[in-house]
Amino acid sequence: MAKVAFLFYATAFGVLAAALAVVWLMTEALGLVGQFEDFMSGIGFRGFRIMSPLVVLGVLLVFGALAVFLTLLTLFAAALYNLSARHGGAVRFTVSPHIAAAPPTSDADDAVSPATSAVRTPIVQWRSLTSTPS
Numbered sequence: 614m615a616k617v618a619f620l621f622y623a624t625a626f627g628v629l630a631a632a633l634a635v636v637w638l639m640t641e642a643l644g645l646v647g648q649f650e651d652f653m654s655g656i657g658f659r660g661f662r663i664m665s666p667l668v669v670l671g672v673l674l675v676f677g678a679l680a681v682f683l684t685l686l687t688l689f690a691a692a693l694y695n696l697s698a699r700h701g702g703a704v705r706f707t708v709s710p711h712i713a714a715a716p717p718t719s720d721a722d723d724a725v726s727p728a729t730s731a732v733r734t735p736i737v738q739w740r741s742l743t744s745t746p747s
Contacts, residue, residue: 614687614688614691615684615688618683618684618687618688619680619681619684622679622680622683622684623680626676626677626679626680629676630672630673630676633672637664646663646664649663650662650663
């Protein structure tokens with residue numbers, strides 16, 4: 614489970630990093646990055662650069678740390694669920710199709726035709742696996 618959770622988070626952050634790179638390249642191609650850097654230099658920040666190798670390294674380290682943290686959080690949540698299921702019983706959800714009759718109407722003009730008098734709605738039932746059925 615830890616491998617699956619880590620691969621999920623690593624893939625999600627990899628996709629996020631790729632999307633950020635695409636947005637960065639687009640804004641740089643439009644000249645927005647250079648204009649912002651010139652503006653910041655103009656108001657007193659000498660040698661201001663948005664993108665530097667340290668920023669890229671910092672973003673990658675943050676994404677890696679988040680992937681590890683969220684993997685550990687997922688494992689902790691799974692362990693808590695397993696512990697509660699072992700001692701308190703699990704929950705079973707049953708979804709089955711059910712035909713429910715339409716409510717009666719009081720007006721003759723609003724009478725429901727036989728073709729639409731039954732509405733198909735799913736019924737969701739849940740109960741603890743440790744409880745006795747009644």
